[in-house]
Amino acid sequence: MAGSSVSVDYSEAMATAPIASGDWLVIAPILITMLGGAVCLMLRKNTDIQAKMGIALLGLLVLASLGLLIRVLDHGVITMVMGSWLPPFGIALTADALGATLTLIGAIVAFCAGVYGASTVDSTGRRYGFYPFLLLLMTGVSGAFLTADIFNLYVWFEVLLISSYGLLILGNDRIQLDGAVKYGVLNLVGTNLFLIATGLLYGIFGTLNMADIAIKVAELENPASGTLATVAALYFLAFAMKAAAFPVNFWLPASYHTPNIVVSAVFAGLLTKVGVYALIRIFVLILPESRIFMSDVIGWVAIVTLLTGAIGALAQSEVRRLLGYLVIAGIGSMLAGVAVGSVLAVSGAIFYAVHSIIVMTALYMASGIMNLLGGSYDLRKLGGLYQKNVTFAGVFLVLVFAVSGLPPFSGFWPKVILVDAAFQDDRVWLGAAILISGFLTTLAMGRVWIYAFWRGGPEGTPDGQTAQSVVTDTSQLTGAAVWLPLGILTALIIYFGLQPEWMLELSTQGASGVVDPLGYVRSVFGGEG
Amino acid sequence: MRTIIFRTIAPYLAALMVLFSIFVLLRGHNEPGGGFIGGLIAASALAIYGIACGVASVRRAIVFHPMGVAGFGLFIGALAGTLSFFKNQAFMTSQWLIFDLFGVEIPLSTPLVFDIGVYLVVVGAIGSIALALEERETD
């Protein structure tokens, strides 16, 4: 530095070896979305350019995440230390199979949402910042999936939270403000709990690097001590709040149906899964003893979440709120995987997360199309959509099967794995709850299909007759913008259902990477571990 | 609020605060100060000017929309980190450029660019919230 004559050996604190340019893929998803989001923010008046640029950047994000995943599969876990400061002092970004997979799936979903939004978000919504906020949301989501530092995880959570606020109040409607208040307040309390736990964890270990904590936890003499149990309980509460697990799930059905439908689709796909991802990271990777200590609690929370989600869905007549409850039911399945904690169970949870991200986004997008075709989100006012669009009816039936966990679609395999893992671990009730929840979901979604598609018209239409079709504005349905994303996501669902080997292998690799963190630790600390 | 004393003094006060915020921003590398605190001072300068002379004149004075300013700050902040890509170093590794100007050594660095980015983000984001709140107050 300037004017210094003292010679200092930097190699103890800084990485001096040159970085392969391929390793920059670790930061690429964050950089692309952050730079792109910044440019889109500056272009706030030019809504058309914003849309084109946003979609192009999200496409680039998909490619970068794909490259990252391929590199992780080829080279193993890769780490990049920010500013060359070595961990545990510097912040490290680490991509393992779990993080890279979820980043890729998240990128695909965001790309689909960007394309879908080109049609359903009008220029007012774009001026309020749909594309910048979507890109910055993806910055937060990718950052959360890739970071190896627990305080950095908190920062990414806040990045995605502030962007989600922006997306939630896109139109400034009364109903959106109402939903946003509940969403905002409860999520802020959740992140504060996360911060409390992180502060206590730092007090215990004096480090915030996940790999470093994992090492120090393994060296602890009394891993089930009171302080650590408090930390674990706080983390569980914080992430359960983020993931909308029972009994802290009430913000989700109160807010997820209020924004623009494409925003709901992204939220339902991604946000709660980031919470589940953090749970897997914390409880399986860095605090395994606390997971064993808390596994009964997590298991029962999973059971009740599964059942409240499914029963709540049965009681709704508003399609979007019904789907919101199905998001909660899905969270229950993933929690079941965390509760059991074996490689098999965690791989089931990861596969289920991938499936849930895709299927929930697709379902919300499909419900948007139902609204465009039938003029309402209310089951009592919908009907006769089968006559209007047979292909769409077929696609929706695929989604119904997938979300209920019926073969041959993507929901089937992770449920098989999770039930199997639960029975192997002698948690009969957990396995049973997954099955019962799947059954109730089949009822709820089957009813949606029967009422909205199969019957002739809205409530009151005589049996066997077709009602006068509702005149709706179908101008948004003519282009490819709404059909292409739905098509991509449905194709993925069918592909993962018929050819699950690839995803199974990926999720097993991700699961064994967190259950046995040796590779992760080695990557962060440069081979010594 | 809008007494004649306040209205007369506010532009000078705001100008002084902006100047001081830049001072705080630049001394931030090795001493207390930096982009965030500088940005806060500048944003409060905008807020004071807005209270005294109306939000419209603030918006005219800063030319760009505050969110655009924030976007630009985010952009250069992130860009400053990527320069190390060309030297095969990790993201955000600081790069230095030291040159002499009339015998005075001037060190320029990517952390400085990053700090300016932070400054602009804070000015833009906090400024836009402050202006939005002041606008509501009047109508």
Place this chain on the structure above:
Amino acid sequence: METGVSILIGLFFAVAVYLMLSKQLVRMLLGIAILGNAVNMLIFTNGRLTREVPPLIPEHLYVPEIATANPLPQALVLTAIVISFSFFAFLLVLAFRAYQELGTDEVNRMRVAEPENDQTPPQGY
């Protein structure tokens, strides 16, 4: 020193929880602001309180000469303050907008998104 601050943190948490349990949105926001401060103090105390010199390195040196205060919690707290400050500002604007649009700041009466007599789905085909 730590004990005293811990008791203070506990008080802060108690006040925050009490305010957040209120029905008025403004009180809840005040509670959240106090909660943020409680969390910040907690992180700060967790980094161990030392009444030493500030963690600044003199110009001609590369390491501090004597033991200084732990700089990491200060950095963490600064980050957390920045974030909670901006969230609080945002939520204030949001609450104000919600008050204007919904005409109430009592959470029990904010039922636009979840209407009170929401009907059940159709019972028969």
